Amino acid sequence: MFRTVLIANRGEIACRIIRTVRRLGLRSVAVFSEVDARAQHVALADAAWTIGPASAADSYLRIDRILEAARASGAEAIHPGYGFLSENAGFAEACADAGIAFIGPPPAAIRAMGSKAESKRLMEEAGVPIVPGYHGEAQDEAHLADQAARIGFPVLIKASAGGGGKGMRPVLRAEDFAAQLAGARREARAAFGDDRVLLERYLQKPRHVEVQVFADSQGKVLHLHTRDCSVQRRHQKVLEEAPAPDLPPALRARLHEAAVAAARAVGYVSAGTVEFIVEGNDAFFMEMNTRLQVEHPVTEMITGLDLVEWQLRVAAGEPLPRLEAPPPDGHSVEVRLYAEDPAQDFRPSTGPLRRFALPYPAPDLRIESGVREGDAITPFYDPMIAKLVAWGPDRGAALARLGAALGECRIAGITSNLGFLQRLVAHPAMLAAELDTGFAVRFAADLQPAARPTPALALAAAALEALLPAPGASSDPWDRQDGWRLQGGGSQLLLLADGEAVHRLLLTHTGPGWRVALDGAEAMLGGRRLDAALQVVLNGVTHRIPVLRDGDAIHVAVPEGAWTLRLRDPYLPAGGEAVGQGRLAAPIPGRVVQVLVKEGENVSRGQVLAVLEAMKTELRITAPADGVVAHLGCAAGDSVEEGTEIVTLVAPD
Template sequence: MFNKILIANRGEIACRVAATAYRMGVKSVAVYSEADANAKHVAVCDEAVPIGPPPAKESYLRGDKIIEVALAAGAQAIHPGYGFLSENEDFAQACAKAGLAFIGPPASAIRAMGSKSAAKALMEKANVPLVPGYHGDNQDADFLREQADKIGYPVLLKASAGGGGKGMRIVEKSEDFKAALESCKREAINSFGDDKVLVEKYLTRPRHIEIQVFADTHGNCVYLFERDCSVQRRHQKVLEEAPAPGMTEERRRAMGEAAVAAAKAVGYVGAGTVEFIANQDGSFYFMEMNTRLQVEHPVTEMITGLDLVEWQLRVAAGEPLPKKQEELAIHGHALEARVYAENPEKGFLPSIGTLRHARTPHAVAFELGAGAMAGTPSTVRIDSGVREGDAISPFYDPMIAKLIVWGRDRDEALAHMSQALSEYQIVGLASNIAFLKRLVESKPFATCDLDTGLIERHQTELFPPAQPATKHVLALAAASLLASESAGVASDPWAGTSGWRMNGALQRRLDYADETNNYAVTISYRKTGWSFQVGDAASDLSLIQRDGKDLVIKLGGETVRGTVVRDGELFHVFTGGAHVALTYNDPLAHAGQAEAEGGRLTAPMPGKIVAILVEKGKAVEKGAPLLIMEAMKMEHTIAAPASGVVDELLYAVGDQVAEGAQLLAFTHK
């Protein structure tokens, strides 16, 4: 076994690998960019070495620099995690040349599976089922359309070197084929530097099922069952589970054996995932092979009790697989939800900022290893690379955590996931927690009506209109404010906040607002507690208990519990499994300010200016695009909030801007 490994990654996967290495008595070395100097993965590893500036191409993608650091630190192996260099054939070869074990497959296997068309040709020879289609080298537009006509519409055009949903087009009829092909090729060449495409039959309600495989250098190869990853948005996975609902033992064995055949066909070693597209009737076809550990590997660990990272280290060190196929079994059901800093209601726009408050569900460390299934597994597991106070930057994936739950069956796992999402609290940036809760509790997901179009098909249910704040939410916000004002001033009579008046009770108005309404809350001070009124309804309000951000109040005859986090003028109220953000209009804080600034347009997130679409002095109409920012590999257009005139441009193309920075001066008409 190795004495020391270098982890050529960041975030939760780097923390995950470091934890297993520590348990095995193996020291770990972290690398980090300037943006990650205070990151969690830097803190949990035994050593940490700076690797370069924030952009990944100048840090985490610098294979030469990473190998140099590994050799200087005395590491014997490099774990690439996933993403970055994990499927880079050149990096795997460079590691071997430097005498370092690459904790992954041989470069030849990465190369064989790197091209979708070449991989499908290999799988055809290995008798692995393929979606009907054309995967050859002839890229003539007329020839490709002839192939599509033979296959039958709808067809799917896919970039041969593609991934992540880029370079894909669905074509419904023959006359649309050439225009879609041109668009697909343009995106493919821009994204991957290769415009070669393949044509496949498009399955209308497919499921995405993948098989975890593991192979060693002694000729052994096993499958560790399946994961259902059908719930996706923009071809990106949202929820994963194991085992796949509705899977028969016969089909599980057939898919597992096909996956092993695929791995053996390329001389695979280590952890890999063979992905299949499956019809509702149970038929399945090879899609691609990911030559690395997957983001969703924890659900496989939860149902098998095995530590897949430990298996990776042992196999890379030349040991045989710890178990044979007949020794592997499924125990219970597991779900994984990817908690992202993003806004689902705004097209899943990434969110950037600081985790000002991060409270996770109660989780118990999930003990993985040979004896893990002797008892009952832990219910909740959280894999995360960030902590409260950390920032989600524009340079990397906006994942906050992976929330994984286990149950004795799927219904129990669903209940655990719903409860865990109810307890998860994030303040400081947008998150998809509320969306995930709606998704898990939705009828199609609960009843296993699964396919890759589930989210798009159920937009109305999954994206309901915002609801007005309840009186419980408003009462918690008011009680938190009043309790904060009275804290620590009892000894100063001039600073007292009891509301005492000589000839009557103090009445006070608190103004709150959310995206649906404005709320006027009238508070009347009493000897003990307050009177709370919204509209015509008044109730007695008293604070029973306050423990930091957690409150217990009595509103009329009801006891209400919740958590209130104040972030500037925003009061974030968590109660009853819901999260409501209220803006508090503090009259003292805004005294002397103009009614509206009007002339400011600010950056919604940190990023880079990539295009300026207007000139100084130009008149524009409401909604007109003004400039384009790039953040987290996505472009975001800043539009005019009203008709007006651009007075001044404050940044140039290529400039980096901070969140909240004024981008230009603007006068409304």
């Protein structure tokens, strides 16, 4: 076994690997970019080396700097985690040339499976069924259009060199093919430096089912059961479970056999995942991920295995610790907690984590995160902030445990998909295992936050937060802002906005508290600050309410759920908030990849004006109404900060 292991990654996967390395009595070395200097994985490791600026291209993708850190730290092996360099055959070869073990498959296997076209050719030769399509070398637009017509619409365009949904576009009609091809190529070039694509028949209601495989250098290959990863947004997984539910036994056995055959066909070693599209009783090979997967914890939860430990042992030349897969024990479900806004097409969110509280781990609940309260979510890396993995004796119990855990999460400072996940795990179709890759789109109306009245307790808690002195504030009575008067109680007006709804609260100080006129009804309000919450006394009933103030935003958690209320200026002139609505700005820092309009051009509501790339995502800037382009604030290729003008529109004549 190795004595020192360098982890060439960041975030929750780096933390997870470091913990296994420590449990085995080995020494861990972390690498970090300048923006990650105070990251959790740096604090956990025995040693840490800086490798460059925030941009991944200048740090986590710099093979030379990672190898330099490995040599300087005395590392004998490098674990790439997932993402970044984990599926880079050149990196695996560079490690071998430097005399450092690469904890992963051989470079030849990475290279063979890294090309979707080549991998499908190999799988076809190995007898593994593949989806009808085009995987050839000719890449001119006319030839690809002819091939798409031969396959028959709808077709799916996929980046040949990539994964994670990048460079993937479904095309339903022939007239849309050219535009979608251009977008897929642009996205693939930006993500992988390679704009080649392949085409496949686009199945209407497929499931995404994968098989975890593991192989050693002695030629032994095992499957470790199935996972279902059908629930996705923007072609990226958001919920995974093991074993895949409701598969006929014969089909499950065929998937196991095909996955083992796929691994043998490329001389595979280490952990890998063979992914299939399943529709009805048919299964087609999709791709093989030659690395550890984000969702590997659900497999560990039903097998009791530590796949990172297996990777370390196999990379050190040891045989697989078992001769066959242990039978699955119970069921496990994982969700990915992202800094993103589901109501804005899952647009990534950046900023400081003002509050970040997750439930305590337990034998039936695993928590994996690479961030802590107070850390900043930056635009440089993937927006996933945590994974919650639940186990139960059956699928229903696992989903119930996961739902309870999500209810204990508290997040403020950034927008997250927490509410989306809570609705997802409780959805009747999820409970009934009615799964396919269109699940999130089909039930979008159910999974997005529904219009709901703001609870009086939430308004009362937000008002109390605004009235009480901040911790450490001046005790001078002349500095009080709670309506206190020397003779008689003073009144003040608070406006609290919940989305488009604005609530008017007239508060009159009455000595021990306030009399509140709230949307036409009266109540008595009192309370005080506690260590991490407010004691809210509403009409004589005492409640403990977690509250967090972030500028004008007040985050409250009441029994009905979590609310974010915003203080509005009651003296703002009518219509004042509409100023500047014609200026469309960058919602987060990123790079402008396309500007699709010119100054003076007439545009229609919903028309795409520009495309911004940030946090591995393309964001489309669209016209909120019909108008005329008055000014362009940027050009294609520009790097922009949050709030930078992209396009300014004026009303048409």
